[in-house]
Amino acid sequence: MANDGSPARVWEQQRLEASRALIRSGRQAEARATLDAILAADARSTQALHLLGIVARLEGRLSEAEARQKATLEQDPLLEDAAVELARLLNAAGRAADAIACTEACAGLALPSQALLVERARAWQALERPDKRLEVRERIARLYPGKASTLHNLAAAQGDAGDAAAAEATAKQAMALGGDAPETWLVLARALQSQNRLAEADAAFGEAIRRRPGYFDALRDRAQLLWMSTGDIGAVLAQLDDGGAALPLLGRRMLQASFLAAAGDNGAAYRSIQSAGAHASAEAEAFAARLMLADDPASALAHARRAVALSPDFREGRLALIDALLAVQEEEEARGWIDRELELTPLDQGLIAARWTAWRIAADPRASELYDYAATVLTRKIDTPPGWGSLERYLADLADALERLHAFTAHPLDQSLRGGSQTSANLLVSQEPAILAFAQAIDGPIRQYLASLDLGDSPLRARRTGGYRVAGMWSVRLRSGGFHLSHVHPRGWISSACYIDVPTSAPEEGQRAGWLKLGEPAAPRLDPEFFVRPEPGLLVLFPSSMWHGTVPFAGPGRRLTIAFDIVPDEGSPLSVA
Numbered sequence: 001m002a003n004d005g006s007p008a009r010v011w012e013q014q015r016l017e018a019s020r021a022l023i024r025s026g027r028q029a030e031a032r033a034t035l036d037a038i039l040a041a042d043a044r045s046t047q048a049l050h051l052l053g054i055v056a057r058l059e060g061r062l063s064e065a066e067a068r069q070k071a072t073l074e075q076d077p078l079l080e081d082a083a084v085e086l087a088r089l090l091n092a093a094g095r096a097a098d099a100i101a102c103t104e105a106c107a108g109l110a111l112p113s114q115a116l117l118v119e120r121a122r123a124w125q126a127l128e129r130p131d132k133r134l135e136v137r138e139r140i141a142r143l144y145p146g147k148a149s150t151l152h153n154l155a156a157a158q159g160d161a162g163d164a165a166a167a168e169a170t171a172k173q174a175m176a177l178g179g180d181a182p183e184t185w186l187v188l189a190r191a192l193q194s195q196n197r198l199a200e201a202d203a204a205f206g207e208a209i210r211r212r213p214g215y216f217d218a219l220r221d222r223a224q225l226l227w228m229s230t231g232d233i234g235a236v237l238a239q240l241d242d243g244g245a246a247l248p249l250l251g252r253r254m255l256q257a258s259f260l261a262a263a264g265d266n267g268a269a270y271r272s273i274q275s276a277g278a279h280a281s282a283e284a285e286a287f288a289a290r291l292m293l294a295d296d297p298a299s300a301l302a303h304a305r306r307a308v309a310l311s312p313d314f315r316e317g318r319l320a321l322i323d324a325l326l327a328v329q330e331e332e333e334a335r336g337w338i339d340r341e342l343e344l345t346p347l348d349q350g351l352i353a354a355r356w357t358a359w360r361i362a363a364d365p366r367a368s369e370l371y372d373y374a375a376t377v378l379t380r381k382i383d384t385p386p387g388w389g390s391l392e393r394y395l396a397d398l399a400d401a402l403e404r405l406h407a408f409t410a411h412p413l414d415q416s417l418r419g420g421s422q423t424s425a426n427l428l429v430s431q432e433p434a435i436l437a438f439a440q441a442i443d444g445p446i447r448q449y450l451a452s453l454d455l456g457d458s459p460l461r462a463r464r465t466g467g468y469r470v471a472g473m474w475s476v477r478l479r480s481g482g483f484h485l486s487h488v489h490p491r492g493w494i495s496s497a498c499y500i501d502v503p504t505s506a507p508e509e510g511q512r513a514g515w516l517k518l519g520e521p522a523a524p525r526l527d528p529e530f531f532v533r534p535e536p537g538l539l540v541l542f543p544s545s546m547w548h549g550t551v552p553f554a555g556p557g558r559r560l561t562i563a564f565d566i567v568p569d570e571g572s573p574l575s576v577a
Helices: 007-024 028-041 046-058 062-075 080-092 096-102 114-126 130-143 148-160 164-176 182-194 198-211 216-230 233-243 249-262 266-276 282-292 297-310 315-327 331-344 349-361 366-370 391-405 438-452
Strands: 378-381 417-422 468-484 494-501 516-518 530-532 538-543 548-550 559-568
Touching: 007 028, 007 046, 028 046, 046 062, 046 080, 062 080, 062 096, 080 096, 080 114, 096 114, 114 130, 114 148, 130 148, 148 164, 148 182, 164 182, 182 198, 182 216, 198 216, 216 233, 216 249, 233 249, 249 266, 249 282, 266 282, 282 297, 282 315, 297 315, 315 331, 315 349, 331 349, 349 366, 378 438, 391 468, 391 494, 391 559, 438 468, 438 494, 438 538, 438 559
Parallel strands: none
Antiparallel strands: 378 538, 417 468, 468 548, 468 559, 494 538, 494 559, 516 530, 516 548
């Protein structure tokens, strides 16, 4: 590189500026020729390499664009413009971990650019690390204060990380700076709901909708609040008819169908979609396929095939096709689709469960190897945390604390439970002493479970890192008649059920009412293979890819549980040494 002020340096700077102007005016070929000339004179011109990467991206040559930005950063790891450009490419391609890696050096600067930090926040969000996303958003707010948009994004991150009180306060600060967009009202409404301030939450949802009629997310969340509070599907449909008039017909019908399905009326949900013309949308076809999966698998398969034909890139359509093929026991074709999807997302526990289902249909011995219940299901009482004289006293205090959080009557959308409620608040950030102590109560059993896993290349064992992180924690309260549909946790690694309270009139062992059942797929109808009888204080750990549900129970009492997912992690506060 020529010294600053030299004729060569001046010539290079002039042509770089000319290239930027050409890029801004859309004259990419001329910009490329100018930049090539710069590199011919100085092959190590990082600015020219960076700008050529931008030209390649604008011309649709994304692989070249990525390579150019990587070459730039190899020469100058602290060139933020290149790091931001590369991170944007990687985030758009769904490669969030790579986006984090390529911005690491610049993030270590005392004052990294806001654009760079925003890309890191997006990447952490895609990686489902709300804690890391929040750290970045807090840093942006410190370094670039005074903007309503910055505070809105911080409030959204606080809400997703489970700190509802902070999200409420920050959203109101954004509004005080003039940031009263519908999105900020939605963030505020969700924060209020997480604090069980339901009337205030409803009003805030309504304010978001008033500012943007037809705001789908706000309409859905407000209707869900009404549904969970009352379980009154008639009231929910009336609210959607009133507030959803600005939605397109198909969107309105699909939203209504979501609540009809949650209320257990898949037939009415299906008719609602069909009345709007499901053939117009791959999303609607995939939804129709799921509605028909249990009662009419052949129709489900026809809808799923149409969804894939309408939009081959629509992932939910492909997943619906896999499930429909399994439902009609066309396991050979299903395996082909499963294998292709696993190449794209090898850690998807739902796909691993689908592959197990295909193996079981075919009586393939690999099914019993994957679902090795004796080796991969742990049942053990949790430990009594410090401060409680007995496990019974701890469970009583924990049940009281959880009961105060259960403000709802009905279950949320897209969840497995029926005949019960689920907490809105993130238990991982609760300051209730009994809930706070739960991490200590489960640490010993989790350590025991991880230590019991042999080394191997199975989807469970291959992910062992020596540490773990609790990725989400919630409580479910089932009443008489309540149960969980058979399901898996697609983004987990190890899942759980911890029984805090169970009905006092326990059934005879042969009845298995209220028991946890494992190895029963959602479709086709195959018998469960393993059962666990619940009792207070019992923790069950099992792979997230294992189908699990519960047998309905009847009679007085409640079935109160805490569930959580574990993912591998190094160096987390809850990690295994």
